[in-house]
Amino acid sequence: MVTKQLSIFLENKSGRLREVTEVLGKAGINLSALCIAENSDFGILRCIVSDPEKAYDALRANHFAVKFTDVIGINCPNTPGALSKVLNYLTDEGIFIEYMYSFANGDSANVIIRPSNLQRCIEVLTTKKVDLLAASDLYKL
Amino acid sequence: MVWNENIECMDRDTLRKIQDIRLKKMVDYVYHNTPFYRKKMQEMNLTPDDINGIDDITKLPFTTKLDLRDNYPFGLCAVPMSQIVRIHASSGTTGRPTVVLYTRKDLSVWAECISRAFTAYGAGTKDIFQISYGYGLFTGGLGAHQGAENIGASVIPMSSGNTTKQIQLMHDFGTTVLCCTPSFSLYLAEAIKESGLPRDEFKLRVGAFGAEPWTENMRHEIDQNLGIKAYDIYGLSEIAGPGVGFECECQNGTHLNEDHYYPEIIDPNTLEPVEQGETGELVFTHLTKEGMPLLRYRTRDLTALHYEKCDCGRTLVRMDRILGRSDDMLIIRGVNVFPTQIESVILEMKEFEPHFLLTVGRENNTDTMELKVEVREDCYSDEINVMTVLKKKLVDRLRSVLGLAVSVKLVEPRSIERSVGKARRVIDNRKL
Numbered sequence: 001m002v003t004k005q006l007s008i009f010l011e012n013k014s015g016r017l018r019e020v021t022e023v024l025g026k027a028g029i030n031l032s033a034l035c036i037a038e039n040s041d042f043g044i045l046r047c048i049v050s051d052p053e054k055a056y057d058a059l060r061a062n063h064f065a066v067k068f069t070d071v072i073g074i075n076c077p078n079t080p081g082a083l084s085k086v087l088n089y090l091t092d093e094g095i096f097i098e099y100m101y102s103f104a105n106g107d108s109a110n111v112i113i114r115p116s117n118l119q120r121c122i123e124v125l126t127t128k129k130v131d132l133l134a135a136s137d138l139y140k141l
Numbered sequence: 142m143v144w145n146e147n148i149e150c151m152d153r154d155t156l157r158k159i160q161d162i163r164l165k166k167m168v169d170y171v172y173h174n175t176p177f178y179r180k181k182m183q184e185m186n187l188t189p190d191d192i193n194g195i196d197d198i199t200k201l202p203f204t205t206k207l208d209l210r211d212n213y214p215f216g217l218c219a220v221p222m223s224q225i226v227r228i229h230a231s232s233g234t235t236g237r238p239t240v241v242l243y244t245r246k247d248l249s250v251w252a253e254c255i256s257r258a259f260t261a262y263g264a265g266t267k268d269i270f271q272i273s274y275g276y277g278l279f280t281g282g283l284g285a286h287q288g289a290e291n292i293g294a295s296v297i298p299m300s301s302g303n304t305t306k307q308i309q310l311m312h313d314f315g316t317t318v319l320c321c322t323p324s325f326s327l328y329l330a331e332a333i334k335e336s337g338l339p340r341d342e343f344k345l346r347v348g349a350f351g352a353e354p355w356t357e358n359m360r361h362e363i364d365q366n367l368g369i370k371a372y373d374i375y376g377l378s379e380i381a382g383p384g385v386g387f388e389c390e391c392q393n394g395t396h397l398n399e400d401h402y403y404p405e406i407i408d409p410n411t412l413e414p415v416e417q418g419e420t421g422e423l424v425f426t427h428l429t430k431e432g433m434p435l436l437r438y439r440t441r442d443l444t445a446l447h448y449e450k451c452d453c454g455r456t457l458v459r460m461d462r463i464l465g466r467s468d469d470m471l472i473i474r475g476v477n478v479f480p481t482q483i484e485s486v487i488l489e490m491k492e493f494e495p496h497f498l499l500t501v502g503r504e505n506n507t508d509t510m511e512l513k514v515e516v517r518e519d520c521y522s523d524e525i526n527v528m529t530v531l532k533k534k535l536v537d538r539l540r541s542v543l544g545l546a547v548s549v550k551l552v553e554p555r556s557i558e559r560s561v562g563k564a565r566r567v568i569d570n571r572k573l
Contacts, residue, residue, distance in 0.1 A: 044523050044524075069523045
């Protein structure tokens with residue numbers, strides 16, 4: 001249920017993102033999903049990759065500041081109101097979303113969530129029969 | 142341990158008598174051998190007979206770095222060149238290099254002074270020294286080298302740079318004492334961790350660090366990261382090189398070898414001596430030098446002197462940690478700022494690496510400071526607001542210590558250039 005996301009601290013300067021993708025590419029790592037949060041002087045690249053441990057080692061070897069963050073992946077229908085329904089479950093239980101990112105693919109959409117309380121979030125979503133994505137499935141995307 | 146107990150632990154009255162005699166002799170010597178000083182003294186209507194001891198030292202003229210440059214290269218030499226056996230020179234980042242000259246006796250006095258330092262650190266014949274100061278024109282490498290040989294230790298003349306080899310030899314040869322700049326020692330500590338070699342396979346126990354100002358916090362950082370005891374060795378090439386002063390096991394000040402180099406503290410603005418124990422500019426007068434003796438040389442280093450006997454038994458005067466050089470001092474929007482102040486703020490916050498780069502600029506006639514710091518790898522968060530709070534904490538702390546706003550930029554680990562010699566921590570882009 002819990003997916004290992006890589007969080008990489010990046011200085012806000014040109015070429016840095018390219019270097020990350022280059023390191024991962026050379027190590028034979030595929031990127032399943034990624035998003036960037038930024039402010040004026042630095043950004044944080046969050047990504048799901050095919051082999052988190054190997055990617056972590058490759059990035060560390062190239063002196064990137066990288067760490068694992070536990071996130072949850074869910075699959076919900078690509079229809080109006082579907083995400084709202086899921087978020088209602090969480091809000092009702094007092095669970096905050098630190099951040100999330102998503103992408104739609106045909107009839108369904110994949111959503112990566114970093115909740116304030118990971119275990120509780122999994123419990124709630126399981127009870128409500130939300131389609132949780134296995135980590136292994138996400139890595140393979 | 143004490144290298145030369147007769148001198149280092151001598152009662153202060155006797156020491157004063159020796160200094161009186163040596164100063165009188167020295168003034169007579171430079172008057173007759175250094176045209177520069179004869180001219181200066183004549184302009185002041187002074188003759189050697191006016192100087193009868195230390196009490197008269199304030200009558201003597203000052204010497205500055207500018208005087209050394211004006212007399213480039215050998216204008217201040219007091220002996221025929223045939224008696225000079227060594228020539229050192231400063232890096233000369235601004236203008237001509239500063240040249241210093243040593244006779245055979247000068248070198249032996251220098252080795253004696255460094256031997257006192259190394260012995261105070263607990264080093265002796267059984268130790269293996271790795272000298273990682275640069276060898277060459279810079280006095281650090283050769284100075285520490287001859288001191289270590291003089292106490293009978295085994296010496297690895299490593300010089301600076303080539304980190305991989307430094308660590309390999311330190312490991313394979315069983316180095317016990319490391320001599321380098323404090324910033325390079327932190328860099329080595331990082332590299333040792335990265336090498337994957339277990340710490341217990343190293344025999345390193347003592348560090349002799351100098352050539353740049355460092356703080357008490359930085360000492361703790363080095364002690365911890367390298368697992369050694371770090372000692373200050375003080376010096377400047379104009380006076381001798383490393384070994385002008387050194388710390389003892391009590392580490393409550395740097396003992397100065399005042400039987401050879403007489404220290405005073407003056408107010409850098411009025412040039413008058415300050416009250417005992419007060420902070421001011423450190424000034425040295427050579428008492429025994431032959432090759433290129435200097436009277437009242439203004440070091441620009443800011444510190445204070447303490448004359449009470451030390452718990453180690455030494456009576457040699459103790460100097461406070463160098464607060465900074467009066468020419469390292471930045472004046473930002475009218476406020477005095479020392480790079481060491483910034484260093485101590487960064488070191489007291491555990492979230493940051495002990496490396497920084499301060500860039501000073503001027504926008505719309507206002508001075509600006511931008512500080513780049515590295516966040517420790519285990520202190521990163523992947524949430525922007527956590528990082529923003531951390532940054533604000535540093536900005537607030539700097540504001541309260543400096544009384545000025547500093548713009549902070551968090552940068553990636555290892556992105557700030559590591560020094561292999563003296564750390565370059567400040568870039569001043571202001572064109573005044």
